[in-house]
Amino acid sequence: MIDSHTHLDLCEPPNAELVATAETAGVRRILTVGIDGASCRAALAAAEDFPQVYAAIGRHPNSAKGFDDADLAELRGLAAHERCRAIGETGLDFYREGAPAADQERAFAAQIALARETGKPLVIHTRAADSQTLDQLAAEAGGVSVVMHCFSMPDRLQECVDRGYAMSFAGNVTYRSASDLAAAAARVPEDRLLVETDAPYLSPAPVRRERNQPAFVVHTLAFLAELRGVTARELGASVERNAARLFGWA
Numbered sequence: 699m700i701d702s703h704t705h706l707d708l709c710e711p712p713n714a715e716l717v718a719t720a721e722t723a724g725v726r727r728i729l730t731v732g733i734d735g736a737s738c739r740a741a742l743a744a745a746e747d748f749p750q751v752y753a754a755i756g757r758h759p760n761s762a763k764g765f766d767d768a769d770l771a772e773l774r775g776l777a778a779h780e781r782c783r784a785i786g787e788t789g790l791d792f793y794r795e796g797a798p799a800a801d802q803e804r805a806f807a808a809q810i811a812l813a814r815e816t817g818k819p820l821v822i823h824t825r826a827a828d829s830q831t832l833d834q835l836a837a838e839a840g841g842v843s844v845v846m847h848c849f850s851m852p853d854r855l856q857e858c859v860d861r862g863y864a865m866s867f868a869g870n871v872t873y874r875s876a877s878d879l880a881a882a883a884a885r886v887p888e889d890r891l892l893v894e895t896d897a898p899y900l901s902p903a904p905v906r907r908e909r910n911q912p913a914f915v916v917h918t919l920a921f922l923a924e925l926r927g928v929t930a931r932e933l934g935a936s937v938e939r940n941a942a943r944l945f946g947w948a
Contacts, residue, residue: 699724699919699934700941701912702866703847703894706730707740709911717748720912726750727947728912731787731821733758738776745781752947754784754821760796762805770808777816783945785813786821787847793826810838819843819944828854843944848896852882859887864944866892869902869910872921884925893919893937
């Protein structure tokens with residue numbers, strides 16, 4: 699079992715406790731994701747400390763204000779670390795006024811190029827910007843491995859499948875209000891499916907009153923397995939293989 703997207707630096711318990719609890723739950727690999735310079739360095743530090751943990755290095759669209767060549771140089775240096783296995787999360791977010799659209803688009807383009815340069819997969823965040831995100835990916839990300847983090851566009855699923863993207867589902871797929879998202883999760887090809895927590899956010903329904911952590915990915919996995927008519931063990935093995943192929947870990 700894996701957690702393909704979490705933010706250890708934002709979770710409340712110490713990393714050692716988070717990782718130990720996840721391991722007890724059967725979570726063998728964790729990708730902790732940076733959203734700015736400080737959190738990227740924290741992600742790499744966690745990956746150095748724990749063999750189960752790897753890092754993704756990126757600039758979140760809400761942290762993209764004023765993105766320039768110096769910011770890209772910082773990301774390039776961090777991405778060279780042997781424990782960095784993905785670029786992002788990056789993309790477009792027009793739900794909040796975190797950064798001007800032009801800055802988001804510039805940061806996104808730079809990280810698409812960095813993913814191509816490094817040969818690492820690109821982890822996508824998109825909110826209230828589905829068409830714009832997909833359009834920029836279509837124009838600039840040909841040949842790049844793309845992971846749609848916290849997949850949120852069920853009406854565009856087939857388009858994402860046709861492009862070869864991986865779809866990662868977080869705890870919100872388990873919510874009663876997310877029936878369209880659950881229906882999409884049932885249709886994702888087995889070799890394109892990932893599961894994540896996005897901790898400390900989006901706790902799955904059985905633990906929704908608790909602050910999310912990597913161990914809770916087991917609830918989302920169990921929900922998806924039942925939805926798809928397989929056992930949690932079978933689906934866990936599938937997503938482990940998918941993550942190992944994408945992120946290059948054993």
